[in-house]
Amino acid sequence: MNTENRVSPQAPEVEEAIIGACLIEQEALPLVADKLRPEMFYVVRHQLIFAAMMAMYQAGTKIDILTVKEELARRGTLEDAGGAYNVTLLSSKVASSAHIEYHMKIVHEKYLRREMILGLNKLLACSLDETMDIADTLVDAHNLLDRLEGEFGHNDTMRGMDALMTDTMKEAEARMAKSVNGVTGIPTGLADLDRMTSGWQNGELVVMASRPSVGKTALALHLARSAAMAGRAVVVYSLEMQGERLADRWLAAASEISARHWRTGTASGQEMVEARAAAAELARLQIHVDDGLVVSMDHVRSSARLLQSQNACDLIIIDYLQLCDMTTGQNNRNREQEVAQATRKAKLLAKELNVPVILLSQLNRLAEGHIDRRPELSQLRESGAIEQDADVVMLLYRPALSRIVTDKESGYQTDGLGVVIVAKQRNGETGNAYFHHNPELTKITDYVPTLEYLLKHAK
Incomplete structure (x- = not known):
């Protein structure tokens, strides 16, 4: 094993335990299918075997030692996966799938750490290269963090109806x-x-x-x-x-x-x-x-x-x-x-x-x-x-800037009248909200209708 392999975060034995559990118990793969992907495994042989099992799972094919060997052979990756003997050996690495979810978290964390190392090394190289646009490097940094945070949260946002x-x-x-x-x-x-x-x-x-x-x-x-x-x-x-x-x-x-x-x-x-x-x-x-x-x-x-x-x-x-x-x-x-x-x-x-x-x-x-x-x-x-995308959309309107004034606003002192038209509100009502401003638009307060307006619109 070279130096890079020794320092890269990895857990080959845990990967073997996950694959072994999926080979011997039908209930194992569904527990990790939506959280693990083949590339999250560090060992290439494990990536190939898990990819074959995922394809079988999505196709509804029964998964066991023999069917996985057949799928690998059909894909032409059986030898690269260590041959039939390696697949059989993996099934003996674990007695049950009792701890598969804990093992999954370990593999997932090691993968995130490797991705972080690769991404930060790339950002370091770009930072040192003065021919690179610093704005593009900053965008890449934000994108890396977004991707890693998205991976870290995987399915933690899922809630049952009782919790909701x-x-x-x-x-x-x-x-x-x-x-x-x-x-x-x-x-x-x-x-x-x-x-x-x-x-x-x-x-x-x-x-x-x-x-x-x-x-x-x-x-x-x-x-x-x-x-x-x-x-x-x-x-x-x-x-x-x-x-x-x-x-x-x-x-x-x-x-x-x-x-x-x-x-x-x-x-x-x-x-x-x-x-x-x-x-x-x-x-x-x-x-x-x-x-x-x-x-x-x-x-x-x-x-x-x-x-x-x-x-x-x-x-x-x-x-x-x-x-x-x-x-x-x-x-x-x-x-x-x-x-x-x-x-x-x-x-x-x-x-x-x-x-x-x-x-x-x-x-x-x-x-x-x-x-x-x-x-x-x-x-x-x-x-x-x-x-x-907006939950609330407010459109600002000043009747004094208009060529006409509606009957509803005709009694207002329109020179100081501002209208917030709540045109959309996902969780509430729409309509108009009125405010008063001074001519220089520096002081904004609640609008109080004039006595003339109140008398004109009194019922």
């Missing part, structure tokens, strides 16, 4: 225990939206979409601040705006300073006093901002996982989808496929970390073609997968 019902009832009881006025998730900071969604729910992907300059980022910052004020840890990935510009908006929203004065450097002494007080209050909030120049979904996943390990990630906000780095290393993908993959990764991230992910997105120009510019689901830009 127990887990469901525990979740329902926990939901009832933490419910505050019907809000069971992370508060949105808007009464209408809280009523419709019950707050942001763990594991859900929320897509908030609009045309440019309608207020996606302003509303997202309000949602982030509201969640942080409720004691939750928020992570904001800002692909469009520098972190300091986001802070400008938070300061304006948390104080009475004029956003225009702040932007032009003409803030009064009193406004600066208010700004410093607001900055001190905001500094206490658990919000992290990543405003890197190039941010991919793989970067978001890696960063968010690290923060969650530090108990610093209860809500993720990404602003916005179309600016994400779509580099996949696959040149044959079109833009729609790349956006679909990014959206899918956002949904998987929400499930993996069990936190809400709010993903901002743009609408296409079809929204501007409508006489009232009211957005619709069909206008989600570049991919129908956005709607498919």
